[in-house]
Structure formats: C-alpha cells, structure tokens
Amino acid sequence: MFEIDIPGFGSVRLQHLVTDFTGTLSFDGKLVPGVRERLLRIAEFLNIHVLTSDTFGTATSELKDIHCIAYVLEGDYHDLQKEEYVEKLGTGSVIAFGNGNNDRKMLRVARIGVAVAGGEGCAVDILMAGDVHVTSILDGLDLLLNPKRLKATLRY
Numbered sequence: 001m002f003e004i005d006i007p008g009f010g011s012v013r014l015q016h017l018v019t020d021f022t023g024t025l026s027f028d029g030k031l032v033p034g035v036r037e038r039l040l041r042i043a044e045f046l047n048i049h050v051l052t053s054d055t056f057g058t059a060t061s062e063l064k065d066i067h068c069i070a071y072v073l074e075g076d077y078h079d080l081q082k083e084e085y086v087e088k089l090g091t092g093s094v095i096a097f098g099n100g101n102n103d104r105k106m107l108r109v110a111r112i113g114v115a116v117a118g119g120e121g122c123a124v125d126i127l128m129a130g131d132v133h134v135t136s137i138l139d140g141l142d143l144l145l146n147p148k149r150l151k152a153t154l155r156y
Helices: 034-041 078-090 101-109 124-129 138-145 147-155
Strands: 002-006 010-014 016-020 045-053 069-072 094-098 112-116 130-132
Touching: 002 147, 010 016, 016 078, 016 101, 034 138, 045 138, 069 138, 078 094, 078 101, 094 101, 101 112, 101 124, 112 124, 112 138, 130 138, 130 147
Parallel strands: 016 045, 016 094, 045 069, 094 112, 112 130
Antiparallel strands: 002 010
C-alpha cells in the first residue's frame, strides 16, 4: 500500500502499479538500466501489473525475476483492454505508467497517470491523459520511492 495526502489533489491510496512495457519500462525490448532494481523495491508495497503488446517478444524473459503479473495483450483494441484491466482493479487504487497511444485510456482512468517520454518518445495524447509527465521511467518510478516529489508535483 502507498498512501499520501496531496493538497488540492486529495488523498491517494494505491495498491497497484499498472504499466506498459515497450517504450515505457524498456527500450528496444530490454529493460532500461535501473528499472529492475526500482521495481523490486516497489513490489514490496504495490502489486505490479505489466500490460504489453510485447512488440519485441521479450517482456516475459525481461521480467522473469520481478514479482509482477506480466500480461501479454492479444487481438485488437489494446487501449480498451488496458482501460478495462485498470477498471477491474479499481481505478482509485492504481497508478499507471505509459508512453503510447494504447496507454492513454488507462492513464485517464487511473488515480494517477504518468506519461513517460523515454528513448522511444511518447504519443502526444499521452501528455494530455496523464497527471504527471516524466522524461524517463526512472524519474517516474522514483516518484513512488520518494513520495515528496509526487506531492510537490501534484499539489495545487
């Protein structure tokens, strides 16, 4: 559980981190250096869910030693599948991370949406869907490891 009160933004009680893999946690199919260590620490207080189209086919092997649910999406409308997944968890208990158009709906419904612009960039719609924009996934994950940064960013 992650709890913080943010003036003007309200009370935040998170149970789940839901994130995209390709372009968010990874670059060219490989975890960004430093992500593994941060996810291992975050897994001590949040349930981690990785929802991915798995463009490079590497998500499962890259995440093998991290306590998380890795869910490879199938078929069409991955944006809707990600949104529905977050809704089933309970939108108020989720912080979501993403960089692509197929992440925009989950960022909008999550309690906190984090738009990540890494090496693969991010879709313009993601910038408008998120509550926070970070220039690297490491900075985004560090918001959970250093909650005063999150508070400083989201307070009114």
